[in-house]
Amino acid sequence: MLEIKGLTGGYQQDVPVIRDVSFEVQAGEWVGLIGMNGAGKSTVLKHILGLLEAQAGTISLRGETLKSDRSAFRAGIAYVPETPKLYQELTLREHLQLTAMAYGLESVVYEERSERLLHTFRMKDHLDEFPGTFSKGMQQKVMILCAFLLQPDLLIVDEPFVGLDPLAIHALLELLEEMRRQGTGILLSTHILGMAETYCDRFVMMNRGEIALHGTLAQMGEQAKLPGASLDDLFIHVVKGSAR
Amino acid sequence: MRTMDELFASRLRSAWRNGLLYALKAGRNVMVPMSVPFVAVGVAFVYRYLLEIVPDRFPSELFLAVVLAYFLTRCTVRTFVKEPDLVFLLPAEARMKDYFQRAVRYSSWMGGLSFSFVMWFALPFYLFELGDFASFLLAWVLLVPVKVWNVREQWLGVIWREKAWVTGLRFVANAGLAWMILHGFWFAVLLPFALFPLRKRWPAGYPWSELLLLETKAIARYLALASFFVEVPERLNRVRTWKLGKAPLSWERANPYLFLYTRTFLRHSEYFGITVRITLTAFVALFFISHVVIGLVVYLLALYLTGKQLPNLVGERQYPDVLALYPLPEEAKLKGYSHLAFGLMLVQSLVLTLPVLLAGLPWWYLPCGLLLAYLLAFFDLPTRFRERMEGKKA
Numbered sequence: 001m002l003e004i005k006g007l008t009g010g011y012q013q014d015v016p017v018i019r020d021v022s023f024e025v026q027a028g029e030w031v032g033l034i035g036m037n038g039a040g041k042s043t044v045l046k047h048i049l050g051l052l053e054a055q056a057g058t059i060s061l062r063g064e065t066l067k068s069d070r071s072a073f074r075a076g077i078a079y080v081p082e083t084p085k086l087y088q089e090l091t092l093r094e095h096l097q098l099t100a101m102a103y104g105l106e107s108v109v110y111e112e113r114s115e116r117l118l119h120t121f122r123m124k125d126h127l128d129e130f131p132g133t134f135s136k137g138m139q140q141k142v143m144i145l146c147a148f149l150l151q152p153d154l155l156i157v158d159e160p161f162v163g164l165d166p167l168a169i170h171a172l173l174e175l176l177e178e179m180r181r182q183g184t185g186i187l188l189s190t191h192i193l194g195m196a197e198t199y200c201d202r203f204v205m206m207n208r209g210e211i212a213l214h215g216t217l218a219q220m221g222e223q224a225k226l227p228g229a230s231l232d233d234l235f236i237h238v239v240k241g242s243a244r
Numbered sequence: 245m246r247t248m249d250e251l252f253a254s255r256l257r258s259a260w261r262n263g264l265l266y267a268l269k270a271g272r273n274v275m276v277p278m279s280v281p282f283v284a285v286g287v288a289f290v291y292r293y294l295l296e297i298v299p300d301r302f303p304s305e306l307f308l309a310v311v312l313a314y315f316l317t318r319c320t321v322r323t324f325v326k327e328p329d330l331v332f333l334l335p336a337e338a339r340m341k342d343y344f345q346r347a348v349r350y351s352s353w354m355g356g357l358s359f360s361f362v363m364w365f366a367l368p369f370y371l372f373e374l375g376d377f378a379s380f381l382l383a384w385v386l387l388v389p390v391k392v393w394n395v396r397e398q399w400l401g402v403i404w405r406e407k408a409w410v411t412g413l414r415f416v417a418n419a420g421l422a423w424m425i426l427h428g429f430w431f432a433v434l435l436p437f438a439l440f441p442l443r444k445r446w447p448a449g450y451p452w453s454e455l456l457l458l459e460t461k462a463i464a465r466y467l468a469l470a471s472f473f474v475e476v477p478e479r480l481n482r483v484r485t486w487k488l489g490k491a492p493l494s495w496e497r498a499n500p501y502l503f504l505y506t507r508t509f510l511r512h513s514e515y516f517g518i519t520v521r522i523t524l525t526a527f528v529a530l531f532f533i534s535h536v537v538i539g540l541v542v543y544l545l546a547l548y549l550t551g552k553q554l555p556n557l558v559g560e561r562q563y564p565d566v567l568a569l570y571p572l573p574e575e576a577k578l579k580g581y582s583h584l585a586f587g588l589m590l591v592q593s594l595v596l597t598l599p600v601l602l603a604g605l606p607w608w609y610l611p612c613g614l615l616l617a618y619l620l621a622f623f624d625l626p627t628r629f630r631e632r633m634e635g636k637k638a
Contacts, residue, residue: 049565049569050568050569051565051568051569070571070573071571071572071573072571073571074569074570074571075571077569079566079569081565081566085564085565085566086564087504087507087508087563087564088483089483089507089508089511089512090504090507091487093490094503094507097491097492097503098500098503098504101492101496101497101500101503102500102570102571102572103570103571104571128487128490130483130485132483132485146566
């Protein structure tokens with residue numbers, strides 16, 4: 001479904017931050033994007049979202065690229081960023097309404113989904129409040145609510161657990177599972193390796209802008225010549241190996 | 245390592261450097277130097293006209309005293325505090341008295357300077373209505389120290405967390421003082437200084453959050469002014485938490501950007517405030533104007549200025565990244581933007597029709613205003629919007 005081939009890119013034209021990155025995310029699959037700070041995870045995500053222009057390589061979603069059909073490509077992706085970025089002038093209710101309008105959601109579907117999400121994340125009492133009064137965790141919940149209001153082909157989630165209370169983390173994981181069952185592909189960037197190991201089907205481990213290991217845990221163990229290793233062990237192996 | 249004195253001086257230099265950079269950028273914008281003489285001549289023309297129609301029994305002394313009292317009371321104390329100061333400078337609070345004293349001294353100078361501008365702007369009115377140049381000079385020399393006193397009072401009000409009514413009281417006192425000085429009782433200037441010993445002294449600690457908020461507001465005001473002439477990337481956003489309807493309006497449903505821009509306009513204090521001020525100024529001016537052409541110029545100028553400030557509203561830097569991810573064409577932004585601009589200018593032209601009719605000016609100002617609104621919203625603004633988008637892509 002999401003297909004990335006030979007992606008090279010970065011923030012400046014002649015200074016690539018990521019080099020020759022290729023991987024796929026299939027429908028109903030949960031892929032973990034793992035790496036140290038500065039490994040290039042967020043740069044990869046920004047390229048997929050079209051916030052950065054690739055220097056080389058292609059990114060397609062169900063065969064469409066951003067150039068071939070911008071609207072269709074965008075409509076297929078929902079995104080929860082690492083740092084909540086909200087419209088300071090809009091209330092929580094208006095954030096949801098704007099998202100629903102931008103993605104052309106039917107009123108009935110919007111009502112039903114928003115009601116359920118607000119209840120799940122205990123945000124119903126804050127519907128008419130502005131993000132300026134929200135804690136970081138609550139702001140992150142607003143981003144999650146907006147993303148889950150849609151049923152996209154691909155959900156990109158960047159460090160979603162930071163700042164969330166345990167109840168919200170539990171609810172988020174349940175919703176991600178539910179979306180996966182409904183056929184949404186999930187690309188999760190995280191540092192919480194234990195959680196990634198439990199939930200993800202496959203992994204892409206990045207180091208210094210390149211893919212160091214990829215595949216299932218077993219496949220990565222074989223690639224690193226550490227059969228049976230945990231995700232933690234593999235991560236340390238990759239980081240220490242590159243340091244040498 | 246920097247001392248506190250050096251820290252203040254360095255922040256002051258940096259603030260002035262930024263201000264000068266914006267001024268230079270604005271100077272490079274061809275429209276700015278070109279429009280300055282036109283605006284100056286226009287203001288002078290309207291000022292002169294207003295002076296000629298001041299009625300004989302107009303309470304000029306009281307009027308000027310109230311206007312001056314407003315500018316005396318309205319003070320800004322620039323402390324240049326920054327958010328990280330709450331972490332890094334808080335432990336040094338006990339040693340920051342000099343830093344803040346310098347801030348108050350600097351603000352007093354700037355307050356005196358800005359008040360002098362107001363006084364000199366009032367000079368024609370003074371000469372026309374009240375007295376000669378020598379008495380004006382005396383009033384100016386006496387009122388500038390009153391302004392300095394106000395800046396200090398403002399500072400003490402902030403650090404002692406005084407209630408708003410204290411500022412109200414100060415306004416009344418200023419009005420009384422200004423009236424007495426304009427009336428020739430120059431010794432009234434001594435009154436505030438007689439009150440000095442009664443005032444509470446410098447505090448032991450500082451209300452950092454309030455100081456930070458005030459500094460943020462001051463910067464936001466400067467940036468809002470700068471954004472009239474040049475694109476300002478780091479515009480600060482103050483939000484009015486006004487409750488609007490719970491559901492989108494029928495015409496917003498099909499146009500998400502209109503929904504977003506309308507709320508940004510109404511709740512973003514700078515955009516809304518500027519439009520209200522433009523409308524109110526034109527509203528009051530139109531009451532006093534009987535000349536058909538001048539009236540039309542004022543009427544259309546108000547609409548033009550409102551339309552002119554709107555491109556800043558759609559500057560994408562102020563919105564989160566998700567805006568760029570919506571599966572909507574770029575033209576949808578343009579549509580939302582044009583519709584909001586037309587709606588605003590429509591409301592404004594209707595509001596301004598009231599003083600037009602009451603002042604006996606012709607009714608056809610309204611269709612002229614609507615025509616200008618239409619041309620600005622659907623031809624001029626889209627062109628500027630596209631230029632901005634192409635500039636961004638390049």
